[in-house]
Amino acid sequence: MADEVWLCWSSGKDSAWALRALQRDPCIRATTLVTTMNVTFDRVAMHAVRRDLVERQAAAAGLRLELVDIPWPCTNAQYEAVMGALVAKALAAGVTRMAFGDLFLEDVRSYREKMLAGTGVEPIFPIWGSDTRELAHEMVAGGLDAVVTCVDPKALSREYAGRRFDADFLASLPEGVDPCGEHGEFHTFACAGPMFSEPIPVRAGEVVDRDGFVFADLLPTTSTHPGDADSSEKEHDCSSR
Secondary structure, three states: OOEEEEEEOOOOHHHHHHHHHHHOOOOEEEEEEEEEEEOOOOEEOOOOOEHHHHHHHHHHHOOEEEEEEEOOOOOHHHHHHHHHHHHHHHHHOOOOEEEOOOOOOHHHHHHHHHHHOOOOOEEEOOOOOOOHHHHHHHHHHOOOEEEEEEEOOOOOOHHHOOOEOOHHHHHHOOOOOOOOOOOOOEEEEEEEOOOOOOOOOEEEEEEEEEOOEEEEEEEEOOOOOHHHOOOOOEEEOOOOO
């Protein structure tokens, strides 16, 4: 019988590609997406994606959504307390493996392994060690559609916020920027791909500067026609891939 796995879900492309890897593994049964929510803004922590968009992702993936509320600002102690409660909940449900979409940052992986050590829940990393340049192009070629939700202006100009993650985007990245944004240069929202049964159409609305980052406010839409959106907003047709 396949092992039940919960996947830590940021709403971005790496989480989505990790889900795809889990879906293709006959020894694994992904059942739940785990997402930390900033309770002050009711958005995904760091990515700033609205709650309803994450709910649409989970529905399109056919999975349960486990929302973990964290305060803002959030200390390490507070974060570890709420995540400890989550692990206890997973164990109570019979889950002994939790997946993460990390790629190559050893300190991040070590932290996750340390936090789960001795809990009875094993961390797994389905896309760990991938060459990020090859992986980014594999995602695009494989039908993953995503929109940039957050940009670190120290690495990229604010004009990248709200752009589609595609071949043109990858070709335009300055030297030194990781193609998957693994150093935090940018974050994304996955709105279509082989891990979903249907697309989650969005448009990029207001772009704001906050806490040293640039965020594009992604808005849900039922339209797939750019002409139906306000001319000041970037429409992303996620139904064509």
